Amino acid sequence: MAALILLLALRTYEETGIADARSNGSLHTAEATITKLTSHTTRGTDGGGQDGGSGQWFVTTVYTIELRVGDETKAANGVPDDSANDFQEGQQVQAGLWHGRVVEIDGRDVWLGWHPGGWDITLFVTYPLAMGYVIALVVAAAAHLAGRGGRVRLERQERSVPWAIGFALGMSAIFVLLGCVAFGNGIAYWPVVPVGAGTATALAGLRRVLRRARAVGVADAPGGSAPAQV
DSSP, X not given: OHHHHHHHHHHHHHHHHHHHHHXXXXXXXXXXXXXXXXXXXXXXXXXXXXXXSOOOEEEEEEEEEXXXXXXXXXXXXXXXXXXXXXXXXXXXXXXXXXXXXXXXETTEEOOOOSOSSHHHHHHHHHHHHHXXXXXXXXXXXXXHHHHHTTSOOXXXXXXXXXXXXXHHHHHHHHHHHHHHHHTTOOOTTTTHHHHHHHHHHHHHHHHHHHHXXXXXXXXHSTTXXXXXXX
């Protein structure tokens, strides 16, 4: 789980850094030469009959573009046809780089970004599990610190309700983000949104649980009385 969360954090940092660099024009630029163009064609149909759709065949072509940048060879993978159709082998181009990764070629976006393939599909599928684990760790750590501070000690079942509420809100945020992607409004730092919203909600719920537990503890103590409302 630690390796999965680390990989997710690194990918989020990578995509956010690239998006910021492109938006503020801080990509490193270098002269490059296209050394090889390799096309990858996929054919299929959009359905028809009981499957729905018109049954029309489609052809999708993407390219792998290899470049010589100084003494290094770099590659841009999954470049769509409309971004690569004017390039040719031996062409001198201007490459936009982010920490050595090819992001732009002659001002055209060639970075694949978040995509349903490779490690990204694994991160997409396992994200709810990683999110729930992070929220559980934060809630457990906050409850432990509250106990060490002498405020009150909570049992696992008492911590489960705030965690469940935070996890549910995080899942809701995932569906909202999926809706945004469907309308072409995806954001590079999307993994931060559900886990951040879920964690904040869980901690707010934990705080209420701690207040109730502390109030019960004071009221049940010898000579105790219910505390004033906070």
